[in-house]
Amino acid sequence: MTESIIIDCDPGVDDAAALLLAFPSTELEILGITAVAGNIPLEKTEANARFVCELAGRSDIRVLQGCGRPLLYPQRAGVTVHGEDGLGDIGLQRSSSPPAERAAIDFIINQVRAAPGEVTIAVLGPMTNIAVALAIDPGIAPLIKRIVFMGGAAFCKGNVTERAEFNFYFDPHAAQAVVASGIPMVMFGLDVTHKAIITPERTERLKRLGRIGAVAADMLTSYGAGDPCLHDPCVIAYLIEPEIFSGVEGFVEVDVQSDLAMGQSIVSVSQRELAGRTPNCLVMTDVDHDRLFALLEERYARFLAQAA
Template identity: 55%
Template structure:
């Protein structure tokens, strides 16, 4: 039996795709019970289609996909475009999946899955946390039954990437992030502090492209059209942590989200010292460092057999 039963809540997204491939390639450690989609990198119709296309490429029609929320609780201001391309996968021409989404809404799937397996399900949001927050608001009792929430989002000790203050996933729906932060669930945060160190260098890109299987080749093509400069594998850090937590290290902190100010919308404020917590307990493990060589070896090794 796998060590972790998880739901990946995502907005694919190039790095989301690689996070999903990493989960597919790690059956000894990961049981992926479902994929839920949310608007984020691109609109919901695209993120949902992309999740299905990713499953089809890897031959994983057995993993159910559930369509979630098309907007944040209070939608973010408009933006110029996505670093993931117009379709979310860098314009790489993956075929459409020959299967579709489940009829149940993602929020209800999350609630039912957690209630039916108390203490067993880890939620892995790697996009805006709208679906997770609405599940907690609709059925607050599930908070005590969630094993852990391991998420990609935020920037505790460095600038953001959507604004000087905010990382993209939190900026899109800061109110959802604050619901999650105040839920009382066990939380582990993979923000830009650590994911910004997971850089796909030219040598690493060449090593990925040298792997002969379709998943590795398509991943390399997607990464080649991802963002500007050196792309970073933000979202796969979440899955890699569940496979091998010794790859990472971090600190305990009190993390809160700025929701009110238009200038600092989505800022994740992390108080580490007792002085700054002012008597409030830590609510989150903030991951700050990784062994990047071992991380990339893990990712490429797990993609190779797919």
């Protein structure tokens, strides 16, 4: 059965790799891509989303601009591992297509209301767009099928501070608003994504898969020099082949009180920790990394087959 998804992202090299995994996957119907500020500023994330669509021959997929800053912070710094252009600074030639329209929030609301219980939101960046959509129209919360997101660090250290993972740290208030919404959720935090390691052997295999594979390999090689973990594609891989991953049910909260722990994900799994609360999230903790990279290769190879 095909799953209807909105991909909310901040491309970013690993976001781009995730989009390229989603595009040829017939298990997924991509309703649209909503861009948000995060890894890099919004004007670059939306441009990169449009570029990746063009690169893959998927300009039929709508790209829309969302929020350009966190809910309560005027700005937050991005991360340097993605390069100045956000796609690894590997010399990609961009088109001169016009910027996407600033309609991401309305798009999310309208798509969910048009198909109650059928739309999954795959969140690859900070949760600002989703939190704003829920604030404008709280009634969409019970209509969203589920949210599958990359963010947080359940049982391990953070990657931007000692306690916080980048997406949660960038907009902790948005993350807390979304995880507290009652929407069914699946979390891909650093616990699992740190087990999906980009290696020279794996990028070398991607290079054999035509232009898409070569571009992806070059981006991941540049990015992997600073962060060797394949974060965002885990979300898309789960939607295609959930058996690759395993995890535990837990109750997820995000610290928005303490300066020292701002953005920390607090995950309760034992009966004592839950204290009568019902788990609100499936928290992924492990991955069959060989199957994950095999899936990446198999789907990137489909671009080569289409071009033949």
